[in-house]
Amino acid sequence: xxxxxxxxxxxxxxxxxxxxxxxxxxxxxxxxxxxxxxxxxxxxxxxxxxxxxxxxxxxxxxxxxxxxxxxxxxxxxxxxxxxxxxxxxxxxxxxxxxxxxxxxxxxxxxxxxxxxxxxxxxxxxxxxxxxxxxxxxxxxxxxxxxxxxxxxxxxxxxxxxxxxxxxxxxxxxxxxxxxxxxxxxxxxxxxxxxxxxxxxxxxxxxxxxxxxxxxxxxxxxxxxxxxxxxxxxxxxxxxxxxxxxxxxxxxxxxxxxxxxxxxxxxxxxxxxxxxxxxxxxxxxxxxxxxxxxxxxxxxxxxxxxxxxxxxxxxxxxxxxxxxxxxxxxxxxx
Ligand code: AMP
Ligand code: TRP
Numbered sequence: 001x002x003x004x005x006x007x008x009x010x011x012x013x014x015x016x017x018x019x020x021x022x023x024x025x026x027x028x029x030x031x032x033x034x035x036x037x038x039x040x041x042x043x044x045x046x047x048x049x050x051x052x053x054x055x056x057x058x059x060x061x062x063x064x065x066x067x068x069x070x071x072x073x074x075x076x077x078x079x080x081x082x083x084x085x086x087x088x089x090x091x092x093x094x095x096x097x098x099x100x101x102x103x104x105x106x107x108x109x110x111x112x113x114x115x116x117x118x119x120x121x122x123x124x125x126x127x128x129x130x131x132x133x134x135x136x137x138x139x140x141x142x143x144x145x146x147x148x149x150x151x152x153x154x155x156x157x158x159x160x161x162x163x164x165x166x167x168x169x170x171x172x173x174x175x176x177x178x179x180x181x182x183x184x185x186x187x188x189x190x191x192x193x194x195x196x197x198x199x200x201x202x203x204x205x206x207x208x209x210x211x212x213x214x215x216x217x218x219x220x221x222x223x224x225x226x227x228x229x230x231x232x233x234x235x236x237x238x239x240x241x242x243x244x245x246x247x248x249x250x251x252x253x254x255x256x257x258x259x260x261x262x263x264x265x266x267x268x269x270x271x272x273x274x275x276x277x278x279x280x281x282x283x284x285x286x287x288x289x290x291x292x293x294x295x296x297x298x299x300x301x302x303x304x305x306x307x308x309x310x311x312x313x314x315x316x317x318x319x320x321x322x323x324x325x326x327x328x329x330x331x332x333x
Contacts, residue, residue: 003035004144005037005140006032007040007176012063015199017187023148024148025068028078033077040073042061049125050126067210067286069303082304085305086308088139088316092139092318097128108129138176148180149180150186165322184250188243190206190240212283241268247275
């Protein structure tokens with residue numbers, strides 16, 4: 001069987017959290033040996049869909065690149081680049097918008113969440129966000145998209161866009177598959193385990209950052225909300241404990257059942273301590289690698305330049321074919 005073409009994108013912030021790491025970044029690292037190629041993109045064009053500061057943006061892009069490299073992405077084994085360096089993404093966004101239903105964009109959960117109360121003040125970019133995301137993936141004819149559970153609807157939409165394009169203009173684009181991890185696709189906030197961990201929508205104490213100091217991590221797990229029982233099992237009515245079991249299973253590289261049997265009869269206090277220690281150990285190499293890599297911006301720029309060159313070689317011919325199919329320029333078809 002041929003290898004998958006893997007594509008994923010990540011927003012540029014220095015405040016990546018444990019949910020991003022477990023739900024997405026961990027899958028990228030694993031994907032670079034399975035994928036041919038595996039392509040990872042820091043989506044700075046998506047970042048301008050909400051209020052932002054240009055000087056900050058540039059810094060956060062370096063932060064994100066350093067986190068990804070520290071996590072184990074190897075520019076020799078994958079393509080790592082900055083979205084705005086490859087013009088194909090913006091051009092394809094416009095072209096694909098002609099086969100994207102306005103109603104579908106209106107139904108996107110993330111749009112509804114981010115748009116808030118004042119719909120009129122939200123940018124058009126926020127509305128177009130899923131079309132750009134579709135262009136990101138379809139420009140490479142990617143077959144797999146590793147993401148966390150919250151991106152499910154966006155991936156479903158890009159599949160629909162690819163199908164509609166092919167129906168209207170002839171077989172051109174590949175309909176990609178969603179890839180969410182079996183454990184940890186949705187890591188929950190430690191304080192409010194009914195909602196997902198998030199730097200924008202979650203609580204500060206319930207969100208563990210990838211670059212956080214070990215003692216801060218211990219504190220956050222120490223105060224994690226559980227329940228009034230003392231059973232360490234995964235169950236729908238025990239979201240706090242279930243979340244901690246998932247986190248421990250991933251951090252240790254074991255599975256959920258193993259964690260449950262190991263902690264059978266143990267108290268919540270000891271259990272939380274064990275989770276904290278496992279996470280501290282799990283994230284330590286990333287934090288250390290980050291401290292080493294982040295200062296060398298010239299080197300990060302070299303990684304971006306090499307990555308963008310490879311990305312353009314893949315995306316440009318696809319966009320050229322899309323243009324031709326759609327009736328632009330002279331035809332050789
Ligand atoms: P973002 O920082 O929004 O670009 O998200 C990067 C990746 O992390 C995406 O694939 C998300 O689906 C994933 N992700 C975000 N929050 C969580 C979470 N709480 N649990 C698991 N995955 C997440
Ligand atoms: N929307 C994704 C998120 O918020 C980021 C993203 C942009 C992405 N383009 C993508 C993910 C392409 C997968 C594929 O997490």
